Amino acid sequence: MDRTKIFQAVDHTLLAQTATWEEIRQICDDALAYHTASVCIPPSYVKRAAEYLAGRMAVCTVIGFPNGYQTTAVKCFETKDALDNGADEIDMVINIGDLKDKNYAAIEDEIRKLKEICGQKILKVIIETCLLTDEEKIxxxxxxxxxxxxxxxxxxxxxxxxxxxDDIALFAAHVGPGVRMKAAGGIRSFADAEKFMELGASRLGTSRIVKLAKAEQNS
Known part of the structure; x- marks a missing residue:
């Protein structure tokens, strides 16, 4: 697979608690250099990054992160705040306890409310597959x-x-028309990225791919 296609699927990500503005600015620069899909960064940096990028790169941020157990009202506020600060894409975490309790209506209602706030802007729903059964993933x-x-x-x-x-293959078999898939966490090589995309993922949440490309370029 052409590496350009892989870069175009990457949400170049830095969500570490210790992330500094200098590090965020660097991943913004790298995203521009490699033409990634977006940068995915903490909410506290969205406004600054959006101003720095000035429309040259999509800014993605996370809501209810990383545990998902904030109230819906809090997630709605976070989403509005992120969009007001210049976010182009929102990655939200579901309430996993609600899923375990089979409180499906509450989960769907929460996602619908955040999508209504997002409007035409992209909303991605993080379900934390490592904590779920296949039945829950479906x-x-x-x-x-x-x-x-x-x-x-x-x-x-x-x-x-x-x-x-296996998770992306399971998603591909069970999502409805129009729902895209994002693989995130643990993508360690171009071979991994290519395999996820072959299985149907159209976004990849990772910092490793750009780091690998930079290391190759500097070797």
Missing amino acids: KMCQIVTASGADFIKTSTGFSKAGATF
Whole structure:
């Protein structure tokens, strides 16, 4: 696969608690250099990054991150705030406890509310696959499809494990028309990225791909 296609699928990500503005600015520069899909950064840096990028690169941020157990009202406020600050894309974390409790209506209602706030801007729904059974993953495919969200996303990268090939294959078999898939966490090589895309993922949440390309360029 052409590496250009891989870069174009990458949400170049830095969500570490210790992230500094200098580091955020660097991933913005790298994203521009490699023509990635977006930068995915903490909400506190969205306004500054959006001003720095000035429309040259999509800015993605995270809501209810990383545990997902904030109230819907808090997630709605976070989303509005992020969009007001210049975010172009929103990656939200579901309430996993609600899923375990089979409180499916609450999950769908929450996603619908955030999508309404996002309007035409992209909403991705993080379900944290490493904490779920296959039955729960399939149920979330159905809920995300019904909710009108744009993407289902595997992982935060802050739990026990990240994306697996099996998870993306499972998503592909169960999401409805128009729902795209994002693999995130643990994408360690161009071969991994290519495999995820061959399975149907159209976005990749990773910092490793650009780092690998830069290392090759500097070697």
